[in-house]
Amino acid sequence: MTFAAVDIIRTKRDGGVLSDAQIDWVVDAYTHGAVAEEQMAALAMAIFLRGMTLAEISRWTAAMISSGSRLSLSVSRPTVDKHSTGGVGDKITLPLAPLVAACGAAVPQLSGRGLGHTGGTLDKLESIPGWRASLSLAEITAQLSSVGAVVCAATDGLAPADKKLYALRDVTSTVESVPLIASSIMSKKIAEGASGLVLDVKAGSGAFMKDVASARALASTLVSIGAAHGVPTTALITDMNVPLGCAVGNAVEVAEAVSVLQGGGPSDVVALTVALAREMLALAGLSSVDPAAVLASGEAYETWCRMIAAQGGDPSAPLPEPAHVHVVPAPASGVLASLDAYSVGVAAWRLGAGRARKEDPVQAAAGVLCLAKPGEPVVEGSPLLELHTDTPEAVAGALEALEGAFTVSSAAPVPGPIVLETIRG
Template sequence: MKHTAVDVIRTKRDGDVLSDAQIDWVIDAYTRGEVADEQMSALAMAVFLNGMTFEETARWTQAMIDSGERLSWPVPTVDKHSTGGVGDKITLPLAALVATCGVAVPQLSGRGLGHTGGTLDKLESIPGWRAQLSTEEIRAQLSDVGAVVCAPTTGLAPADRKLYALRDVTATVECVPLIASSIMSKKIAEGAGALVLDVKVGSGAFMRSIEDARELAKALVAIGVAHGQKVSALLTDMSVPLGRAVGNAVEVAEAVDVLRGGGPSDVVELTVALASEMLSLAGVSADPATVLASGAAYETWEKMISAQGGDPSAELPSPKHVHVVAAPRDGVLTRLDALGVGVAAWRLGAGRARKEDPVQAAAGIICHAKPGDVVTAGEPLLELHTDTPDAVDGALASLDGAYEIGDEAAARDGLVIEVVRG
C-alpha cells in the first residue's frame, strides 16, 4: 500500500491509531525530505492534540532510531539523561564518578535552550575543550579513560534532530509521546547498556507538576523496557536551583569542587543518588559516596577533559561585570525560585533563545544563600555575572519576586521524590 502524508495526517487528526507501516513510512519519508516541514508540523499538532497509544509511541521511537546509525561500545556502559533544569551540572561530576567506580559512561549531551543550561556549553568554557568527536575517538576514550561527554554524532537519530527543531517552532514541545520518543530514540541509538533518567519536577523544570513528571517517567521507562533496555527514572526536585552556581564557567568550577570532595550538599546528594542507580543497573557493587568524598573521581575528570583537548588546570573565564543583589532585610531565605534564577542567568548571556545564538562562558549567577540559610540585610544574596552590563536590568526584572525572606524556613524534603523502575 502506498502511503501519503495527507492520509497519515488525516488518520491522527481524526483521533485514530497510526499503523506501524504508516509510522515507519512517515518518519523515513520526512528524514529523506519527501514529507515537507509543513506536513510534519500538521502531524505533530495532531499528535499533540490527540495523543498516541503506547504502541504508537514505541514504534515511533523505533522508526527514529532506524533513521540513523546505532552505536555500540567496546566496554560495559551506562548513561544518564536529565530533562533539564537550573544549575544542573550533575553530568560533570557524575560521569567521572561512575567511571571511577568501574563502569564506562558515554554521555552524548546537548546545548542549552531558554532557561535550562546545556552540558556542552558549560564544558566549552574550559580552554581548549572540544565537544565534537568521531565515533572512533569516543570508543578510544571510553577504553582509555572510562568516560566521555561530547556532542552526538551526526548519524544518530537524524529524524529526531529534524523533528526536534520543528516542534520548537510549532508549539508542539509539551507532548509526552513526542518528548518520550525524542529522548529514548537518541539514548537507545547511543547504545549504552543501561540508562538512568533524571526527570525534573518544579518551576525550573519542563514538567511543573508531579503528575506530569510521573507520566513522562513511566513513558520513558516503558519505552526503554520495550526496546530491551535496562532503565529507571528518578523524579527530582527542580523548584530551587541546584547548587549555588548557575551558568557555564561558574558551574564547571562548582563541579570541580564536588569532584575534589567538597561542593554544595544538594549537588553531592543528587550526584550520589544517580551514581548509585547507574551502578546498580550495571550490576556493579561500589559506594559512590565514599569515592566522591575521597576526591578520586577528580583524577578521572582531569583525564576526561585532557583527552578532549581541554586544560583542566586552566583558569576559567571571568566576567567583565559583576552586580551584587543584597538581602533587603535580616531573616531566613524561605524561597528561591528556579525559573526566576534560570531566566535571569539566560538574560545575562548564559543561555540562548535560538539554537544558533552564542553564549557567554562567564555569564551566570552565584547564589550566596539557599532556602533555609540565615541572611543579613545588606549582605550579598545573589551575584550576577555578565560581559554585557546592559543585560543586568532584564536579569533583575526576572528576579523580581523570585526570592522571599521570612523569619523561619520550612523543612525541605530530599531531592529525590520517587523512583520509577521497569
Template sequence: MRSAIDVIRAKRDGQRLTDDQIDWVVDAYTRGEVADEQMSALAMAVLLNGMTSEETARWTAAMVASGETLALGGLPMPTVDKHSTGGVGDKITLPLTPLVAACGAAVPQLSGRGLGHTGGTLDKLESIPGWRASLTAEEVRAQLREVGAVICAATAGLAPADRKLYALRDVTGTVESVPLIASSIMSKKIAEGAESLVLDVKCGSGAFMKTLEQARELATTLVDIGAANGVRISALITDMSVPLGRAVGNALEVAESVDVLRGGGPTDVVELTVALAREMLQHAGVSDVDPAEVLADGRAHEVWREMIAAQGGDPDAELPQAQHRETITAPASGTLTRLDAYAVGLAAWRLGAGRARKEDAVDHAAGVVCLAKPGEQVVEGQPLLELHTDRPQALAAARDTLAPAYEISGADARSTPLIIEKVTANRS
C-alpha cells in the same frame, strides 16, 4: 500505496497508528518524501490525540532506525548513561560521568546545548580552554576504552529523523506533546548504544514539567519506551523549584563541579550525584563499590582530568572570569523561604549565560551565584545573589528578574525532598 494524508487522517480521528504506518512516515519524512507541512499536521494530531505506549515505542524505534547507532560492543566494562530533562544549575553530568567511570562502568554521555533559561552541558564544558565537543564515533569508542568516560555532542548520523522533527516542533506549537518529547529523548539515547539508562526528570518552576503529575507522565513514558526497546532503565523525579547548587552559569558551574569532584561542593549536588551514580551502577551490575567513597577520596577527580585532557582541554587552566559583578543584598533579616529556580535561570540568561536562538553565542563567564539558599538564616544587608557578566547593560534587567524571586520571613522554609520518587519499568 502509502500516503501521508492517510496517516494524518488516522491520527486526526483518534486512531492508533499501525507499526507499518509509523515506520513508513518516519522514514519518508527523513528522506524528504513527506513534506514539513504534512509532518506538522501529524505532530499537531499527536499533540491533540496522544499516542499509546506501543505507538510511542514504535515511533522511537523508527527514529533510531533513521540513522546509525554507536557500536559499543567489545568494551571491557558495562555501559550506562544518564539523561536529565534540564533545569537551573543542573551541572550533575559533569561530576557524575567521571564518578561512574571511576566505579567501573563506561559512560557514553552525548549531551546538548542550552536554550532559554536552562543551561547546556556542552556550553559549560566549552568554558574550559581547548576542550572540544565534537568527536567521531571511533574517538568516542577509543576514549571509553581508555578513560571510561566521554561527554560530547551527538554525531550527525544519530537519529536524523529526530533532528528534523525537533526543529519542526519548535515552530509549530507541538513541543509540549509528551509522546514526541519522550521519543525525541529516547531515540538519541537508544541510538547511542548504552545498555542501561537512568533518567533525571525534573519537576518544578525551573523545569519543563512544572507539576509532579506532568513529571510522572513523562518519566513513565520514557521508562516504558526504554523497556520496550530492550534498555535497562529507571527514572528519578527530582525537585527543580530551587537551583541546584549555588552556581548558575557555564564556567561557574564547572568550578562548582570540580569542587564536588575534590570531595567538597554543595550538599544537594553531592546528594543527587551519588544517588544517580548508585542507580546507574545498579543497572550496570557494579555492586562492590560505594560511589560516595569514590567521590570523597579523589578517584573521580582523576578520571575528570583524564576525560577533559582526552578531548583537548586543560584541566588546570583558569576558567573565564566576568568583568562585571554586582551583589543583591537581603532587604530584611529572617529565613530565606523561597528562591525561584526559573527566575534565577532567566536572570543568568539575561546576563549572557544562555541563548535565545541556537546560533547565538554564550558568555561563558556570565551567571548567578546563590550566596544563600532556602532554609538559611540571613541578616539585613547580607549578600544573597551575585551577578556575573561581561555585559554591564544587562545588569538592570537581571536585577528586575530577581526582585520577585526570593522571600525572607520569620517562618521556616517549606522543603521539598530533592529526590521525589522513582519510576521503574514494572511500575503498575
C-alpha cells in the same frame, strides 16, 4: 508500502491509532523530504492533541532510531548512560560521569547545548580552555576504554529524524507532548548504544514538567520505551523548584562541579550525584561499589582530570572571569524562604549564559551565584545573589527577571528531598 500523508494525519486527528507501517513510512518519508514540513506540523499537532498509545510511541521511537546509525561501543566495561530533562543549575553530568567511571562502568554521555533558561552541558564544558566537544566514533571508543567516561556532542548520524522534527516542534507549539518528548529522548539515547539508562526527570518551576504528576507520566513512558527496546531504564523524579546547587551558568557551574569532585560542593548537588550514580551502577551490575566512598577518595576527581585532558582541555587552567559583577542584596533580615528556579534561570540566560536561538553564542563567564539557599539565614543589605556578565547592559533585564523571585521570612521552610520518586522498569 506507501501511504498518503493526509490519511495518516486524518487518522490521528480523529483519535485513531497509527499502524506500525504508517509510522515507519511517515518518519522515513519526512526524514527524506517526501512529507512536507506543513504536513508533519499538522501530524505533530494531532499527536499533541490526541496523544499516542505506548505501542505507537515505542514504534515511533524505533522509526527515528532507524532514520540514522546506531553506535556500537566495543569496550570491556559495562556501559550506562544518564539523561536529564533539564533544569537550572543542573551540572550533575560533570561530576557524575567521572564518578561512575571511577566505580568501574563506562559512561558514553552524548550531550547537547542549552536553549532558553536551561543550560547545556557542552556550553559549560567549553568554558574550560582547550576542551573540544566534537569527537569521532573512534575517539569516543578509545576514550571510553582508557578513561571510562566521555562527554561530547552527538555524532551527526544519530536519529536525524529527531533533529529535524525537534526543530519543527519548536516553531509549531508542539513541544509539550509526552509522546513526542519521550520518543525524542529515547531515540537518541538508545541509538548511543549504552546497555543501561538512568533518567533524571525534573519537576518544578525551573523544569520542563512543572508538577510531579506530569513528570511521573513522562518518566513512566520513558522507562516503558526503554524496556520495549531492551535497554534497562530507571527514572528519578527530582525537585527543580529551587536552583540545583549555588551556581547557575557555564564556568561557575564547572567550578562547582570540580568542588564536588574534590570533596566539597553544595549538599544537594552531592546528594543527587550520588543517588544517580547508585542507580547507574545497579544497571551496570556494579551495585556493590559505594559511589559516596569513591567520591570521597578523590578517584573521581582524578578521572575528571583525565577526561578533560583527553578532549584537549586543561583541567588546571583558570576558568573565565566576568567583566562585570552586580550584587543583589537581601531585602530584609531573617531566613531565605524561597528562591524560584525559573526566575534565576531566566536571569542567567539574559546575562549571556544561555541562548534564544541555536546559533547564538554564549558567554563562558556569565551566570548567577546564589549566596544563600532556602532555609539559610540572611542579613538585610548583605549579598544574596551575584550576577556575572561581560555585558553590563544585560543586568537590567536580569534584575527584571528576578523581581519576586525570592522571599525572606522569620521561619525556615521545611526542607524536602531532592529525589521525589523512583520508577524502575
